[in-house]
Amino acid sequence: MAMFTSVLVANRGEIARRVFRTARELGVSTVAVHSTADASMPYVGEADAAVHLPGNAPGETYLRTELLIEAARRAGADAVHPGYGFLSENATFARAVEDAGLAWIGPPPQAIESMGSKIEAKKLMDAAGVPVLPRLSADDVTEAELPVLVKASAGGGGRGMRVVHHLEDLRSEIAAAEAEALSAFGDGTVFCEPYLATGRHIEVQILADHHGTIWAVGERECSIQRRHQKVLEEAPSPLVERLPSMRAELFAAARKAAEAIGYVGAGTVEFLADDSGRFYFLEMNTRLQVEHPVTESTTGLDLVALQFAIASGEALPAEPPAALGHSIEVRLYAEDPACDWQPQTGTLQRFHLGDVAEFGPGGPRSGLPWLRVDSGVVSGSEVSPYYDAMLAKVIVWGATRAEAATRLAAELSKAQIHGVRTNRDLLVRTLRHPAFLAGDTDTAFFDRNGLEELSRPLAEPAVEELCALAAALADAARRRGTAKVQKGLPSGWRNVPSQAQTKSYRVGDSTYEVAYRLTRDGPVVAGDVRLVDAGAERVLLELGGVRRAFDVAAYPGLVCVDSALGSVALKPVERFADPSAQVAAGSLLAPMPGTVIRVAVKVGDKVEQGQPLLWLEAMKMEHTISAPADGMLAELAVGPGQQVEVGAVLAVVQAAEGEDA
Template identity: 45%
Template structure:
């Protein structure tokens, strides 16, 4: 067994691996970029090594620096985690060539299964059913388009070299194939360094079910049951559970046997996942999609129903141990459900919801615990969340003797989850878990996209604005002098000679929402608060303590987690969080002008980097025409013309770094400005 293992990853992934290594008595080595110098995984490891600046290709993807870190710390093995180099065959070979043990499958298996085209051919030869699609690698754009038209719409464009939904594009209209192929290639190149694509038939209303496999170096291959991963957005999983509510025992056994055959076909060793697409109306018609030659993000749900520590068995298998179990020894007990907490801002446009990367500093953190609840997290208070890396911050997992219990526990755990300072998807996930179809187990991969708009709150509750205004009002109160005396004329009570107390006006704004005027009139221990044009409500801050605020509002007590910074107040409850800041309407008007021409202006929906500029000042454009592409956390967002017109401003170039809400371009409608006026 190894004495020291280096973890070639970061965040909650590294923290998770450290936990198992510590339980096994193995010394852990963390690596970090400059951006992660004070990260949780760095603090929790036995030792840590700086490997470069924030850019992943100069740190977490830099093979020589990782190997140097292993050498100087005396590591005997490298655990790649999941993501970054976990499925990189060249890295696995470099590790073994350096005399170290790679805690994962052989490089040849990674290479074979990492190429989705070869993988499909290999498992098909082993008798595993596959999804119809293109054949051959290295297809040109024209060949991909021809293959797609031959298969028939809708089709799915997929990077051959990777997974996680990055670079994957669903195309229903053949007219946009060329643009979608180009976008898929860009994302694949950015995410995996390889823009090879394949095209597959898209199955409407499918379920995504995967089988966990575990293989040793002595010829033993086990399957550990399935995980239901159908709740996705942007082809990325957000809720996973085990076992699936769809499968019966016979189908589970058949899919497990097929997964084991796929693992044997590529000479697999270690923990891996075989993914299947399954028609909801005919579970027996499952088809192989791909194999992930690494530990999966959602592995905790399998651990909870099997009682096995998959990281521990990865390490033991890599050290040469044989699996002590036979297939009949694997039992599935109870039910587990996992929710991925991501740094995201949900923006609703009509019936469409965009989940955009968010960034900021974690000002207050409360993570759930208790009976049947597990949290895997890379967060601490003070963590800087940027847009350089993947947006996933943590995972909350709940276990119960049955599915309804696990779902209830997870919803309660998400209500106890508070991350202030960064927008997260926690409240959205909690609402999704209460969706009638989710509760009933009637799932498919399109459910989230269809119903997302109904699960995203459309406004900020009045009591949130009231709490922020009263906190602002309290901040106006003067501090007592050295003798404990307070000038009564400086107290913001609204007192005046004769008549009722005056109203104090607070102009407030929450990102993504219109400014709101809140008026506060204090009278003794109680106050009146008027939010916008609503009627005044009796309210008071019943208690203010570090990290918490209690607001009495119209006879109801609301308890918020709170983090403040000058004119900015973060307030959170039941997994939701709101950033409410002081708004200066005069300054906002002065910042306006041509560059902020309301609906004519196109702003950055997220902090990120401009990757493509498709227009120039003076161009005549059509409504919906793509003008700029912004990339953050390896996801692209297309900025399109809001209406037909002329581009009168374009303030960015490819490679420009942009902030959220920064103006990128202005399109004047025809007849109101520009060359056509």
């Protein structure tokens, strides 16, 4: 079978860019598809050809089989790579691609079908001798079997998944999981299984060719999760490193799973393990995994190139290369830890890390930098409400696990990420935490070590105040630099001592009013801080005899200050507030653009603090809008099906007497 000449990636963002990188190296031309919202995204411009899919929602665009195949025909593609997510594990789509005479860069449709339902997959694996957890009937769950996990049969990524600790909550949680699964995957089927609160999430990378060779290409551990979504992945697994005999058993089980369904291509067999090394089949992902870069970094393989080769009929060597060193990947999300991790939208004003290998493979065998970034965005990109909130995967290789963790934490802490709030501080604190460094990384890591503490900003309040001073001094330098008259005089200079210059900034719930004064000798004095130099973009301050540099970037309504002490985003406080921008006390504002999917209350209802009032759907997830205090619903501004913009008033709660609005 000859290598194809042009590949359409039926996906978007980071994974599309990743596949394009390998295709270019192989001399294969590339075709992108894009929604209306994605028209200006980097992956579209990087493709040799691009086809517009009218609309924004996945159901209108990336989930439309007929549109994707028509796009491939129009652009002259002779192969389709599905990426991950969307239709990557849809057997109907795979068959349609093959029926259209296009090469399908993925496993056989029947293999996808056999693993497409987690319920049926577990039956198959049980029959093949792969250990599985028992499936529980929702009608027969007893108090003794709690807690249980409700899972979507057709998907993953934490969607359609709920942990149930109380029997009386089971029905409502199943209904919520069904609704979310239907929205995300087009299939609302869910099932129950025992919930292991402190398990290890271990997965094995599989590659299988058409000639009967099956590789188990190392294992990965993905135990550190929040709301059942992976946050950090690494290879090899700390647990398996501690229990060497476990690796051979895992690999044998993974190969047995692949053999049972006649698997061909790249895939991942996922297991849940306990600290003793016992493990149970969770699911098989019949596609390239999000966390595949850590395997590439430790083995030197290009897994996408191997997908291309296998789809072209090439045979794998008898054995895969041995792994070398350690690799860690973190998922950088646009989300606000201080607001219940709500996804963030808007302009990513700046996105910059150090010397990186974009889309890898990275690591010692590649000759590329040991820091790798796989991202669908660049400086200036718009973060849309329609898709997943992940900005980038940041991957590092090290000779040892400790070295990799130290390197990655340092690079993340120095990164310039302006315009949207992220989980960066959580990632850095996790990488530096003693429990993580000791390999104590089960699925209860955040529960045990305190998610709130781990997500606390790296910059302490004293640093925030120092950054506010740097922002004010940079602003003064900027204004003097653009002044029409007396440009050489510093702002606020007086021949005799006068009142200090002041400026206020807000960071979260805190407001900092900074004051500084010019003297005859030139330096600005603010408490015990001495100004060394100030420009519009860089300020040097001396505190207690220690000089520190602050990089300052100003945008409309936002100032970002980066230093070795941490990164701080400040909002300038206007001296005279715009009355039209004020909202009524007790107003609940939309935290992001989205669609109201249901409302649980009506005007005049009494509500309690924390009570769910309505639900928004954005970024393929449901988001609950709850009452901020006890009181009465005085106004309801939206209804089911209504689209809302960020900041729109959804409802107004009139606080009970004696309560703060």
